[in-house]
Amino acid sequence: MGYVVDPGLYALGQPNKKSPILVTANYKLSFDKLRERLTGRDFWILVVDTKGVNVWCAAGKGSFGTEELVRRIAAARLTEVVNHRTIILPQLAGPGVAAHLVKQLSGFNVRYGPIRAADLIEYLDAGMKASPSMREESFSLAERIVLVPVELVAALKAAFFIIVALFFTAGLGAEGHYWQSTLAKGPAAAAAIGLALLAGTVAVPVLLPCIPGRAFTAKGILVGLAASFLFLVLTGTFNEQAMNILEKSAWILIITAATAYLAMNFTGASTFTSLSGVKKEMRWGLPVEIAGAVAGIVLLIASRLAF
Amino acid sequence: MSNFEYLQNVVTLQLDQAACIGCGMCIEVCPRSVLSIPAGIARIERRDRCIECGACMRNCPVGAVAVRSGVGCAAAVINSLLGRKGGCCCTIDESSSDKGCFC
Numbered sequence: 001m002g003y004v005v006d007p008g009l010y011a012l013g014q015p016n017k018k019s020p021i022l023v024t025a026n027y028k029l030s031f032d033k034l035r036e037r038l039t040g041r042d043f044w045i046l047v048v049d050t051k052g053v054n055v056w057c058a059a060g061k062g063s064f065g066t067e068e069l070v071r072r073i074a075a076a077r078l079t080e081v082v083n084h085r086t087i088i089l090p091q092l093a094g095p096g097v098a099a100h101l102v103k104q105l106s107g108f109n110v111r112y113g114p115i116r117a118a119d120l121i122e123y124l125d126a127g128m129k130a131s132p133s134m135r136e137e138s139f140s141l142a143e144r145i146v147l148v149p150v151e152l153v154a155a156l157k158a159a160f161f162i163i164v165a166l167f168f169t170a171g172l173g174a175e176g177h178y179w180q181s182t183l184a185k186g187p188a189a190a191a192a193i194g195l196a197l198l199a200g201t202v203a204v205p206v207l208l209p210c211i212p213g214r215a216f217t218a219k220g221i222l223v224g225l226a227a228s229f230l231f232l233v234l235t236g237t238f239n240e241q242a243m244n245i246l247e248k249s250a251w252i253l254i255i256t257a258a259t260a261y262l263a264m265n266f267t268g269a270s271t272f273t274s275l276s277g278v279k280k281e282m283r284w285g286l287p288v289e290i291a292g293a294v295a296g297i298v299l300l301i302a303s304r305l306a307f
Numbered sequence: 308m309s310n311f312e313y314l315q316n317v318v319t320l321q322l323d324q325a326a327c328i329g330c331g332m333c334i335e336v337c338p339r340s341v342l343s344i345p346a347g348i349a350r351i352e353r354r355d356r357c358i359e360c361g362a363c364m365r366n367c368p369v370g371a372v373a374v375r376s377g378v379g380c381a382a383a384v385i386n387s388l389l390g391r392k393g394g395c396c397c398t399i400d401e402s403s404s405d406k407g408c409f410c
Contacts, residue, residue: 060360060378094336094362095376112335130335137338139311214314216381268380272311272339274318274359275377275384281314282384 005031007049009076013042020124021078021087022113023069025050025058030090037117044081048072059096066101073106088113088128091135139271144205147269151201155262163193173304188235188243188251195234196255199227200262205269216273217285220263224256231255246303250296257292260285318357319375324348326371333363333372 005026012035021044024030031047048068050058058064073087089097091112099110114123114134123130166189171182203223204211211219231251235243243251264285267273320341329347342363343352349371361376377383 059362091336092338094338094366095360096365098365099332100366100368115338132340135335135338136340209311214312264381268378268382270311270379272356272358273313273379274357275379276317276319276359276375277314278379278381278384280317282381286385 003028004052005047007047007072009078009081010045010047011043012038012045013040015042015044017081017083019044019082021046021082022120023048023087023089023093025053025055025064025093027052027054027058030054033117034120037120041121046072046076046078046087055090056092056095059093062096064093065096066098066105069097069102070105073102073108078106078108085109086111088124090117091115091130092137137271139208141206143271144208148202148205151205151262151266151269152197155197155201159193159197159258163190166190166193191234192231192251192255193258195227195231196224196258197262199223199255199259200266203227204259204263204266208266208270215281215285216267216270217260217264217281217288220260221256221288223263224259225252227259228252228255244303244306246299246306250299250303253292253296253299257289257296260292261289264289312355313358313379315355318354318359319373320351320354320357320359320363321373322349322351323371323373324350326369328369328371330368332366332368336362336366338362 005028007026019042022034022038023046024034026047026049031045034045048064049072050063050068053061053063055064069089078087079085085107086109087102088111092115094112097110099112102108102110111128112130113120113128114130115137116134119130119134123134167186168182170185170189171178171180175181200220200223203226204216204220207223208219211222213219213222228251232248264282267278267281322342327349329344329349331344331349333342333349334344338360339353339356339358341351341353341357342349344350357374358379359374359376361374364372364374364376
């Protein structure tokens with residue numbers, strides 16, 4: 001809670017009738033980023049009601065839209081507050097706002113400012129001109145790393161029960177004591193899923209541009225195979241009898257399928273995927289992931305029954 | 308320019324050059340430098356970079372741009388396949404009760 005700013009008109013510094021009007025979402029982080037970058041200058045900030053959602057997502061969903069903006073302009077009596085007729089929107093509001101309709105309905109000209117608040121002063125000082133780099137969405141290493149904890153925690157929540165289930169069924173079917181064999185085999189089962197999680201939510205985002213392939217699922221399969229290899233090395237089972245060939249194959253399939261699935265899910269966090277593209281890769285990716293996981297589990301059961 | 312490029316020949320972006328008046332709004336709103344105006348009329352310069360956000364279509368005053376817009380998010384596709392409502396996507400919507408959704 002506390003991530004919402006009340007919609008309406010705000011004064012930053014000592015704005016007058018000539019001061020520029022900036023528009024933003026009522027997501028507190030968006031609002032604070034904007035304020036932070038403008039300290040020492042005078043502005044009007046018009047906050048529209050996006051239900052606490054950031055600019056880009058609210059524009060995509062339509063809550064940061066033409067209608068809401070026009071309504072806010074009227075409610076704030078902007079025509080009386082300033083004597084110019086220009087409002088500056090974040091560029092990423094573009095999917096939701098039709099500039100020509102805003103002009104028609106409110107009389108205000110919409111100018112799209114830069115994507116990042118950090119470029120705003122430069123944009124304004126250049127006479128509301130954005131350089132090409134200000135207009136481009138980036139996806140740098142730092143921007144990807146920031147996403148890692150979010151992805152990891154979300155995946156961990158979903159994977160927790162899988163890890164527990166695999167751990168406590170690891171000893172089933174083996175000879176001797178249940179607990180003895182569980183403690184012998186359980187850690188490897190938990191490690192397999194843990195490795196897949198790290199591969200899919202840490203390695204894939206961080207290494208994204210370096211991994212061959214265009215489809216995220218394809219990248220995930222490659223990283224998943226690498227993680228499987230690491231798993232086999234870590235569990236020291238290349239030459240030992242601790243794991244039979246069925247079980248090894250099972251873990252390779254499970255780790256690879258899980259990593260591919262997590263990589264596929266990273267399409268949503270990335271800044272360069274299209275819906276048509278995601279649908280296209282999912283048409284083959286999702287069946288491959290499901291088939292891999294099912295085959296892996298069947299092999300795992302078979303490996304336990306084989307002894 | 309960032310070098311990230313997704314799948315080839317898949318986006319639904321279409322431009323009717325006969326209708327274009329060269330106002331440049333599509334170029335102003337595009338976050339992926341897909342379009343350009345080489346000679347008074349817009350042109351699709353780098354089609355495969357398009358993310359189908361729909362900003363160009365929304366801001367074209369003469370309806371010269373068409374794209375089936377949406378969010379390139381696998382989790383959202385799965386949610387809609389499963390018939391889940393809410394349409395939460397791409398961010399942590401901590402203000403509402405329907406939990407955060409990361410995609």
